Amino acid sequence: MAELLRRPRTGRLGSPRGFARLLAHTDPVALFGIALSVSLSITLDLTGAATGVESLLAGLMGITISLLVDSLARAERRFHLRTLLDGPPWLARSTPQLIGAVREAAEAHAGTRVAAVAQRRYEEFRLEVEQLAAGRIIxxxxxxxxxxxxxxxxxxxxxxxxxxxxxxxxxxxxxxxxxxxxxxxxxxxxxxxxxxxxxxxxxxxxxxxxxxxxxxxxxxxxxxxxxxxxxxxxxxxxxxxxxxxxxxxxxxxxxxxxxxxxxxxxxxxxxxxxxxxxxxxxxxxxxxxxxxxxx
CATH class of the missing domain: 3.30.870.10 (Endonuclease Chain A)
Incomplete structure (x- = not known):
């Protein structure tokens, strides 16, 4: 049991990589709001402008509002993605597979030629699709x-x-x-x-x-x-x-x-x-x- 307790966490949030992924997927406005709320709570407590409990409640309130904004932003992005996929059946069927494969190549082989080529080919594909959207075939x-x-x-x-x-x-x-x-x-x-x-x-x-x-x-x-x-x-x-x-x-x-x-x-x-x-x-x-x- 002691060994299990000493074992480092390897979950999605227990590793530096998981924490970095969380920050990458959090709305910048929410991150700014959380940081501002924490700073406000500390400032109120240190200056004596509010009691410890009041400072804590003010910080928690600001963090709650920030997380709510983040949740709304995530919901809006998900709705936007669903709208984009609301087209031909082959588009909705193949897009998750395409994005998943590119993401796997970029993350599983980060720093290698495979990841670099994956990014380059994805950019080339994006440019070709933009031309198709304009009515052109190159x-x-x-x-x-x-x-x-x-x-x-x-x-x-x-x-x-x-x-x-x-x-x-x-x-x-x-x-x-x-x-x-x-x-x-x-x-x-x-x-x-x-x-x-x-x-x-x-x-x-x-x-x-x-x-x-x-x-x-x-x-x-x-x-x-x-x-x-x-x-x-x-x-x-x-x-x-x-x-x-x-x-x-x-x-x-x-x-x-x-x-x-x-x-x-x-x-x-x-x-x-x-x-x-x-x-x-x-x-x-x-x-x-x-x-x-x-x-």
């Missing part, structure tokens, strides 16, 4: 899921702006690559459904390879415009697509002219901005000429 440069998928889902109109500036990998390498071929197949399927496609090529030199690509797309039914480099402001030289005026795609480019990031968006500001960019280029582009062919 993907790697080699992930074309949204570009192809949105073209397949298009019903009425597709607007496209393509830069074919000379670069290390060749100015038309994208169209010859796997992504470009699959994108063109999705374009052909859209044309067969009756979708109107208008595409502008911004080019530095109208060579045979680009002329052949333009002719191929025009013969397939795409309305193609040509825009020489320098005809518009450099900030308009972007790669974009706009579907039915409700969704858009923009490619973020590297210094070598290769796609580093794909951004799909249904955010109204993004759609309007890219539509405006396309219209400004269309006002200057040449949709006729000897290479126009049948439309």
């Amino acid at each position: 993907r790697r440069g080699d992930d074309d899921e949204d570009l192809i998928g949105a073209t397949r889902d298009c019903h009425r109109q597709l607007l496209g702006l393509t830069n074919v500036m000379p670069r290390v990998s060749g100015e038309l390498s994208w169209w010859r690559g796997d992504v470009g071929r699959r994108y063109w197949e999705a374009n052909l399927a859209a044309l067969a459904r009756g979708v109107t496609i208008t595409r502008i090529f911004i080019y530095a030199e109208l060579g045979d390879e680009l002329s052949e690509l333009v002719q191929t797309q025009r013969r397939a039914g795409v309305r193609v415009g040509l825009l020489p480099f320098g005809a518009v402001s450099p900030h308009l030289n972007v790669n974009l697509a706009v579907w039915d005026g409700s969704g858009c795609w923009e490619a973020k480019m590297t210094a070598h002219g290769e796609i580093s990031e794909n951004q799909y968006s249904i955010n109204r500001t993004d759609v309007d901005r890219l539509t405006r960019v396309f219209r400004l280029c269309a006002d200057v582009a040449d949709f006729g000429g000897p290479e126009s062919g049948p439309l």
Whole structure:
């Protein structure tokens, strides 16, 4: 029995870690109120402004009020969390598991690379979700899921702006690559459904390879415009697509002219901005000429 009494407490509040956790989860206002109440009680007792019992009662009253404020704050946070989870069933089902796993990684492996990576990945996840909340999907440069998928889902109109500036990998390498071929197949399927496609090529030199690509797309039914480099402001030289005026795609480019990031968006500001960019280029582009062919 004596050994049990001498044994240090290892419960949630019996260890420094448990006490630290209690302080971390207590509202700062309540902590300040408790500290102020204790200070007031001691001051009243030492100065003789109140008897010992009165000082004690004043301190206990202040602590009670502080703990009540803390309880109300906790209840408000719990209500807020329940409100946030009052959504799709999969959200309420998976969120506790996600938070629990991140917390376990951070606490059980504190001070290790595991905890550091857990925090970093959680921050990355938070940033991605914030983008989703704004109506945007951000993907790697080699992930074309949204570009192809949105073209397949298009019903009425597709607007496209393509830069074919000379670069290390060749100015038309994208169209010859796997992504470009699959994108063109999705374009052909859209044309067969009756979708109107208008595409502008911004080019530095109208060579045979680009002329052949333009002719191929025009013969397939795409309305193609040509825009020489320098005809518009450099900030308009972007790669974009706009579907039915409700969704858009923009490619973020590297210094070598290769796609580093794909951004799909249904955010109204993004759609309007890219539509405006396309219209400004269309006002200057040449949709006729000897290479126009049948439309």
